Amino acid sequence: MTYVLIGHEMKHAVEEMLLHLLPAAVLTRAEKLPETGDRCLSMLREQDGRAYALAEAVVDGRCLRCERDAAIDGMDELARKRTVTELIKTTLYEAIAPGLPEAPVWGSLTGVRPAKLARGLIERGKSRAETAEALRGHFFVSQKRVSLTIRAAETALFFGNEIGPDDISLYVGIPFCPSRCYYCSFVSAATAQSGHLIEPYLDALCREIEETGAMVREAGKRVQSIYIGGGTPTTLTAEQLKRLTARLAEAFDFSFLREYTVEAGRPDTITPEKLAALKTAGVTRVSINPQSMEDEVLRQIGRRHTATDVLRTYEEARQAGFREINMDLIAGLTGDTPESFGRSVHTLIGLAPENITVHTLAIKRGADLSDKAANAAERRKVGEMLDLAETALGAAGYGPYYLYRQKFSAGGFENVGWCKPGTECFYNVAMMEELQTILSLGAGGVSKRVERDTGWIERTNNPKYPQEYIGAAGRLSAGKRKLLRLGV
Ligand code: SF4
Structure with missing residues (x-):
């Protein structure tokens, strides 16, 4: 055009x-x-x-x-x-x-944080009904998405009241995976090519943990939640996980910690030994992400595990004592259909994890989008999958608690975190709704200073790739010191 x-x-x-x-x-x-x-x-x-x-x-x-x-x-x-x-x-x-042919379900909203917009309206004095009307009438958002947005805004308002000016959260990135999934857009290195970087990466990360811990103490901040994500953090061995979590416990005061999540991610990396190490370290929540419970879909997206492996690791996580487990699904994966996606949703509901997050596949621009008919059919298919998930999860007692959109997600849809009452992931809400300052450690980490009263947000980035990050060890403090308003 x-x-x-x-x-x-x-x-x-x-x-x-x-x-x-x-x-x-x-x-x-x-x-x-x-x-x-x-x-x-x-x-x-x-x-x-x-x-x-x-x-x-x-x-x-x-x-x-x-x-x-x-x-x-x-x-x-x-x-x-x-x-x-x-x-x-x-x-x-x-x-x-x-x-x-079909109006976008999110109307004219192009931002990734619709609930933040709704929360802003509520905080400026609009009632829930007026906010819903603004989303419908002014931004043309569909009724279903208006309801999701208001529910997510409610959770953010609730958590927002529990965050003081000195409360922060931490993100720790482990950018390694056992192999690359075909659809992945994260910066993460497969161990076959980059396994030799894991030890030097951990050395650099432990150094950044120590330095950040000292800064957090100097600035008088309190850590409310920790999220170790990736990549797949459980690509690390049990010994490496012990070293990482021990270093975190030494560097930060855990007295104010309300939640500690580790993305266990791929079932092919999870062992009882690693789960025990995480539990002993005080981790409260793990995420086991099947993406699909259909073996053929898993094969087509390049995952090296089966649905049976997911069932086994879920059971092992329960046996290790985890009472908060999240499981991710993705709507729109190659080879999946509304019927098979529905089976995956029902299998997870049968397991009864506390959280189920339903993502929409982010598609690449260009070739994937050039066929309009195929694109419209794909959009309808993904829409059907999401509707089906919403109905099944709602009937099973799960409610939506946070949501975000990605650029170029299939059909312009959204990713929604569903949970059983009282099991909302604090970090996900604080991060996605920009409710507090989050310091990010590791390669690709983006730390954000959030000033809620003025809406001011300031960022500092770590080097993106593991090799660059390792090379920058010892030179990463300046950006975070500035965010924490400490002298350099
Ligand atoms: S496990 Fe996650 S981070 Fe790793 S390649 Fe697959 S989708 Fe990407």
Whole structure:
């Protein structure tokens, strides 16, 4: 699609909305609209304290148009920019969405944190009903997604009240896996190629743990939750897990810790010995992630385990004493169908883990999206899987407690954490809703300072890849010291 901007330079906002509506589009900006092909004009004019936006598009031969305006009189620059950006995006949405075979389930919302938006409205004085109406009426969100969003916002409001100004959480990354899953978009190295890096990586990580522990003490912060993720942390041996958890316990005061999660991830890495080591270290929650309980699907996505392995490791985790277990499923995997996905959901419900997280497969742009018919069929299939999961989980007593969206997830859907009452994962909510400062240790770690009263968020990044991270050991403190407002 060729697009033209007149009267503004909000290329990013326009492209984001066009790709949200037309994921298969290849966008080209031009000075002048072509006579043929899919094309779009976005125009803005500001006059007498109002902003006027116009969107005109031709999509698959259909002419589409929308005009809107909004008051901007007396606004400061930030508020004006927000209002105008939203006006441009809404105008594009209202022009193009009626021409689509199906309206996006998230309406004109393109952000990854819909519940944060809803929470913001509630915190600024809107009732739940008014917030729901704003999501429906202003952003065109489907009723089902409005309900999910309000439930997730409620959990965030609840946890938000339990977080003091000095409370923080920690994330520790182990970017190694026994093998790569075909769909994976994380930075994680397969041990066959990178196993030799694990020991030097752990050395560097232990050093960062010590340094961060000292900073946290100096800044007078209290650690409320720890999340060891990856990759697959249980790729480490039991001895390595003991070393890592011992170093964490030495470096940080655990008196205020309310939750300690380790992603056990792949069943082919879990052993009773490792589970015992984690339990002894005080870990309270593990995540065992089958993604599917269908052996053929597991084979097709490159997982080197079977559904029986998942059942075995789940039982071993219970025997090790874990009372909070999460299990992940992914809707939209190669070879999966609504029927087989439904069987996976019911098998997990039968096991009764405290949390079940239902992800939507994130698809790559380009080739995967170029076939519109296949894409529409895929969207319908994934939508069916999610509906089925929602019905089954709701009937089994699970409720949604956090959600987030990914760019280019199949069909523009979402990832939802479901839980039995009272077993919400604090870290997931605090991280996804940006409720508190989170310090991230290890390769690819993104630490965030969150100032709730002003909405200010500041980030510092660790080197992305294990090799770079190992090379940077001893030089990683400056960014975190700055986030914690400590002298460098
Ligand atoms: S186990 Fe997880 S992190 Fe590792 S390759 Fe598979 S999806 Fe990626």
